[in-house]
Amino acid sequence: MKVTNIQSLKNILSDKGYKLTKARENTFSALLSPEPQSMATLIAKSQDKVDRVTMYRNIDLFEKLGIVNRIYVGWKYKLELSDNFMDHHHHLSCLSCGKVIDIEDEQHINEFIKSVTDKFSFTPRHHQFEIDGFCNVCSKSKKS
Amino acid sequence: MKVTNIQSLKNILSDKGYKLTKARENTFSALLSPEPQSMATLIAKSQDKVDRVTMYRNIDLFEKLGIVNRIYVGWKYKLELSDNFMDHHHHLSCLSCGKVIDIEDEQHINEFIKSVTDKFSFTPRHHQFEIDGFCNVCSKSKKS
DNA sequence: CATCTAAATGCAACAAAGTTGCAATTACAA
DNA sequence: TTGTAATTGCAACTTTGTTGCATTTAGATG
Incomplete structure (x- = not known):
């Protein structure tokens, strides 16, 4: 299933018994970018909207569900929406x-x-x- | 130049004006393994012989000199002797x-x-x- | 082989990244 | 609308990586 908007995000989540929360919507929004982003960037972009800990937990979940990929550019990993959604x-x-x-x-x-x-x-x-x-x-x- | 033993390690180092120290010999020994190893493993293997900080500094140096490579298996990076020395x-x-x-x-x-x-x-x-x-x-x- | 010095080390203290437990809140099924 | 399991935010913590500095050492030179 492709993640192309909030509705399809909800489908993927509820399909496995997870809930679509405000924090997850904001996590998803932060991921929308043509370039892979570091965890620090995602946290900064979402401050006041998503707690640091929650960001870590939701990125982990998104990764398990195949929504995001962790790639290694240079020395550190960065995160990007999965191949289904963005070109890799x-x-x-x-x-x-x-x-x-x-x-x-x-x-x-x-x-x-x-x-x-x-x-x-x-x-x-x-x-x-x-x-x-x-x-x-x-x-x-x-x-x- | 191939790194196959302590002498050739010394050659690579002195070629660029670096010294072959006890800590660097021990760092090199810790790297000798058929499998890539995490920083934590290298530090543990060398405790009492190489300080944590020195290990970080020498791994950085070895990487600059092309002696070690950092590869990403699963979630974290690991270190291995470079392609010249070990099969990648x-x-x-x-x-x-x-x-x-x-x-x-x-x-x-x-x-x-x-x-x-x-x-x-x-x-x-x-x-x-x-x-x-x-x-x-x-x-x-x-x-x- | 003794001396000299830049390079390297270890230590302490710090900064950044990631994790855990738990009480309070929220999505959503019934 | 309500009940409840899932989720969140917070505080405290661990792990990982970095910096400054006083001490030590490799190895070049005479």
Whole structure:
């Protein structure tokens, strides 16, 4: 089931016996963003609306329900609405200047995931694919 | 340069003006393991030999020098000696029972990395590729 | 091999991130 | 409208990571 608005959020929750609360609506709103966000950002965006502890608990719940994904960009994890709702991207991250380049070859990655999960009868729900290194500019100027 | 023993560790360090200290030797020893380890594990293994703070500082340094990689398995990061030294594996992690399956199709992944980094003249140093979902056993018994 | 010094360490104190127990509140089924 | 299990917010706590500083040490130099 796709999470595209508050009603479908409610459906997912009540389907498993969870309630749609004000805190969960606000948690969901905070997640609406084109970029993955840190826990600290989500908490800051929702201050006065959602308690810190409740935010942690609801993000955990959303993750269990497949509503959000935790991805690792650089050093820390960030949160984004799941693949059903938002496009999931992969990146090349430059260790020197921090530039992030989008890999756009989704199809190739998806085929590969299918081949490897089929082999083990594994049902994939989320994946990460991130490459660190040096961008074209920094490769040239790299002191070694 | 490959890190295969204390001497080559020393070479890498002194090459950049860093010293090979007892703490760094012990940090390196703690890293020798077939599995990636958490910071907490490394600290515990080295207690009485390396201070917690020093461990953090040296792991940071080793990462800058390309001696260790930080990878994300499940929820938390773990540390492992770099690709030069240890084989780097990729996994299918079951969200239900926690089972971890090794993906062995390194060649395919490496080709894909080459094709995508070539496209952007990007010099890769490390990558992560992890898939979460449900293993064959848990897929069947999954309550939905 | 003795000396010198920048680099590295350990300690204490702190800051940030995440967790737990519990009493008060709320969604929603009947 | 009411009853109640689920959820929340709060306070207190644990774990994880960071900073400043006085002391120690690796290793370069004579």
